Amino acid sequence: MSLHVYNTLNRRKEMFEPLQPNKVGMYVCGVTVYDYCHIGHGRVMVVFDVINRWLVQLGYDVNYVRNFTDVDDKIIKRALERGIEINQLTDEMIAAFHEDIGSLGCAIPNYEPRATAHMPDMVEMIAELVKKEHAYVAPSGDVLYAVRSFDGYGKLSGKNIDDLESGSRVDVDDSKRDPLDFVLWKMAKPGEPAWDSPWGEGRPGWHIECSAMSCSHLGASFDIHGGGMDLKFPHHENEIAQACAANGGDFARYWLHNGFVNINAEKMSKSLDNFFTIREVTKNYHPEILRMFILGTHYRSALDFSDSALDVAKAGLDRLYETKKRITHLGIKAQGSVPTAELSAEFCAAMNDDFNTPEALAALFDVNRALNKALNEDADITELLAQFDAMLSSLGLVQHDADSWFQSGDVDVSRIEALITERNEAKKARDFARADGIRNELIADGILLEDSPSGTTWKKV
């Protein structure tokens, strides 16, 4: 079965066919860098990391682009509050972003453009829109996009302009020809960061940067554009209006949107102030647990965040690491990568069906069980191990050393090892009272000893 993806544009699953055979251009909306990433951001990054991995697994040459919004009102405000330069803030947050997202096991995209590095592209696109009369200069001096000048406006989000206005919460602004018109170029107030433009010193509106950066890296028409569900309207709608009107291309052909992360059945967001940052959560839970948690639910569904959900994710991940640990201790290594044709049919079908990671995980656990069974029976595991490995790397899971997975934290390793040696001697002498005494002593410290034919190991519990 070939890859099918749910395309928000047409509200159905479609067979995925890239513009150029074997090549995929994918743009994902990144973050505005004024604060640390929360779990919701983490979800987007993990989801599209897995999508990227799968496209690569399918043999596509993927050009993955993810931007940083490093000019914006919130950034200006935050820098002012902290009394630091804007660049200092954005550099700091970009570094933190890389740390956080990297800890989640996400590969770095091919390009990570910053808005401030693409001013000429934006100015050029705005000029084109003005020239084609899709944009106009308002009395305030701001350049606005005229939504009614673009026929397809509302197609992505399934809205029409008149409906939007009837029940609208859109601010009425006299300088706008239509309340839904949005800013392309914003005139700078004194003290604000500003760039030159034919309309005076100012800065770009939020939406134009993604149109300009995606087209500049991927062309006027490209394959995939992704992001969180909340960006569907107005951000992505506006991106389409800008890019299509300016370039005349298709812009993105497949629009992929991931669902929200919820807290107590409510959307996690900055505005509701009910968010957890990645670094907060990973203080208590290994980041890979967060990744497992994210992949346990289909990317388009809502994901309910709670400690108990993370505990469940951890339990599942532990199970996979147990297998890896057994294999590691037996000194067996996987032989290279597995071509897609040889990957488990169930796993492939799941991933090809709009990246159904929960179902893919079910296939993974089936292989996990088969592998342990084979190990118990001392059978040949070459094939199973290759499958196991390929699935894990497709999902970006179990990427750490198995022993350190179970042994992380503050522990006195030499003391544990000494006690293991002492206990082994006691066992040899059939002094089980002493042996159990040692084990209980360690259990009190959160250290669990496990005997196996290949020796005694320990882990933190």
Next chain:
RNA sequence: GGCAGGGUGGCUCAGUGGUACGGCGGAGGACUGCAAAUCCUUUAUUCGCGAGUUCGAUUCUCGCCCCUGCCUCCA
């Protein structure tokens, strides 16, 4: 008000026109000096409620109830 998505066992999460995947948890067993891990067996006559279509619906249609989201910055 408009539009969109959802309600599946103790929890979680898939899925399908022919009585339901996986994980966690529970129970029993094998293995073990005992454990742990692993494996095996078991744990929903049932998929929000009502009606319809059908030989047959959790899956399709209609109505209802409830939840969430978008319509303003937001991943």
